[in-house]
Amino acid sequence: MASSLRTVLRRLNATSRSNCSQTVPVLSSINRGFRSSRRRQTDGVFRELTAVRVRTPWVEALRRQRAEGLDHAKASRKPEVSPNRELTPKRMSDSYHSVILPLAQDPWLLDTYLNSSGHIRLGTIFMDLDALSGVIAYKHTGDDVTTVTASCDRIYLRHPLTEICDLELSGEVTYATGRSSLEVSMQVAKAPKAGETVKNEDVLISCTFTMVSLDPGTKKPVNVNPLIVETPEEKRLYALGERNSKIRRERNQTALIKHTPNDLESDLIHAFWQKHLQYHDPHDSLRKPENVHFMDTTRLQTAMIMQPQFRNRHHFMIFGGFLLKQTFELAFTCTAAFAHTRPTFVSLDPSTFQNPVPVGSILYLTATVVYTDPPLIGAPGDRADTESKYTRVQVRVDSKVRDVEHGRSKPTGQFNYTFTVEKNIRVMPRTYQEFMMYLDARRRAEQVKESMKEEGLGVSPKLAEESVTE
Numbered sequence: 001m002a003s004s005l006r007t008v009l010r011r012l013n014a015t016s017r018s019n020c021s022q023t024v025p026v027l028s029s030i031n032r033g034f035r036s037s038r039r040r041q042t043d044g045v046f047r048e049l050t051a052v053r054v055r056t057p058w059v060e061a062l063r064r065q066r067a068e069g070l071d072h073a074k075a076s077r078k079p080e081v082s083p084n085r086e087l088t089p090k091r092m093s094d095s096y097h098s099v100i101l102p103l104a105q106d107p108w109l110l111d112t113y114l115n116s117s118g119h120i121r122l123g124t125i126f127m128d129l130d131a132l133s134g135v136i137a138y139k140h141t142g143d144d145v146t147t148v149t150a151s152c153d154r155i156y157l158r159h160p161l162t163e164i165c166d167l168e169l170s171g172e173v174t175y176a177t178g179r180s181s182l183e184v185s186m187q188v189a190k191a192p193k194a195g196e197t198v199k200n201e202d203v204l205i206s207c208t209f210t211m212v213s214l215d216p217g218t219k220k221p222v223n224v225n226p227l228i229v230e231t232p233e234e235k236r237l238y239a240l241g242e243r244n245s246k247i248r249r250e251r252n253q254t255a256l257i258k259h260t261p262n263d264l265e266s267d268l269i270h271a272f273w274q275k276h277l278q279y280h281d282p283h284d285s286l287r288k289p290e291n292v293h294f295m296d297t298t299r300l301q302t303a304m305i306m307q308p309q310f311r312n313r314h315h316f317m318i319f320g321g322f323l324l325k326q327t328f329e330l331a332f333t334c335t336a337a338f339a340h341t342r343p344t345f346v347s348l349d350p351s352t353f354q355n356p357v358p359v360g361s362i363l364y365l366t367a368t369v370v371y372t373d374p375p376l377i378g379a380p381g382d383r384a385d386t387e388s389k390y391t392r393v394q395v396r397v398d399s400k401v402r403d404v405e406h407g408r409s410k411p412t413g414q415f416n417y418t419f420t421v422e423k424n425i426r427v428m429p430r431t432y433q434e435f436m437m438y439l440d441a442r443r444r445a446e447q448v449k450e451s452m453k454e455e456g457l458g459v460s461p462k463l464a465e466e467s468v469t470e
Helices: 002-030 047-053 058-068 107-111 122-141 232-253 263-280 320-339 432-454
Strands: 097-101 146-157 167-175 181-190 203-214 292-294 300-305 344-353 362-373 391-402 409-421 426-428
Touching: 047 122, 097 122, 122 146, 122 167, 122 181, 122 203, 122 320, 146 232, 146 320, 146 432, 167 232, 181 232, 203 232, 232 344, 232 432, 263 426, 263 432, 300 320, 320 344, 320 362, 320 391, 320 409, 344 432, 362 426, 362 432, 391 432, 409 432
Parallel strands: 292 426
Antiparallel strands: 097 167, 146 203, 146 344, 167 181, 181 203, 300 362, 344 409, 362 391, 391 409
16 A cells, blocks of 8 residues: 555656646746836826936935935025026026826826826826926026925916827926016916917916025025016016016015904904804704805815925925825815815915925825805805805815924915815804905905906816816
């Protein structure tokens, strides 16, 4: 019995060795070795823009910082820009830059831009726009200064995109007086065919960013090249930049943090207070309608660690486009939770970047629905279709950054997004702080409506719903 068992085992081993020898060539033909492939994307920003933004691997920048013992978050107090440097006036065309985003040609690149419903993620496009604004600004200022995003004056939807196609991102410096700030105007449009130019109806998004140039050592503002304005179109764009600059100054001078509300706004606060009393008066039959929601119930918050993959070209700070993407997606989520329907993007209204966000810190974002149009209570003389099935919803996203080691925090920016929802819904403040947020949002809404009216802009809610962007 033992002899026969050993014979069977020998036959099985022999068969196994035979089978293994036959399958080795087959397996080797199936297994894929390591190989280099074309880099399609890094952190959501198109590679042609990322290549300019990030020039040194993080590990090298970190080693250099440790070897030099420098804290790049603080000023060295040693000026690196000569006060006597030549600032030759430049033309708008000198800073012009365009990039084709081949979404229709490259399905793997498109894969990084789509959401679960097959729509193009606007937050990722915003990252590209901020990266492009940096490219344009440095073409105007040169590399010897540090140029940062100070504010996003607006991003608005001009025409809905009805199909997935290649996109052209382009822009140039359109306003610069020779002081430290400059305005960059950009647009996103359907990529034109060879030899053709972009048509007005093919422009998806227009936007303007304000950039500020700083001395790399002192972190103080430095002057940059002024603009030469020649053609009628250049004069029109320059005049828009002057108007935007004037609006920013007026907004700062009349900010509610510095001044009390005006008479009309005080009347609105009083009217809201009276309405709130009515809702809770046991002797009054009026109760809060189901479509009215208190502001504090709309709040959403997130927190995240800032990783080096989202750094700017100076390595130790997060680049503004990442903040735009995160704040947009939180605002979108806040609006959806508020209305229980899918929002349609209208605009990013004037928003500010207050302080830089260091790599390694913790970023806290808080989104709140602060205004609805039509409002629950309108000002005297206001004309609004209170029965409209569409409501414009303004969401304010406040950001602050906290130092991990010491727990210190500071505000880093305020971002104001407007969406349209197919729902009759209203927001209602009930504390003094919420009233100030409501009035600030109302002012922004009035300013944006006025400027869009002047420029003949605006997309109907029904038409905007057909866009393949989200």
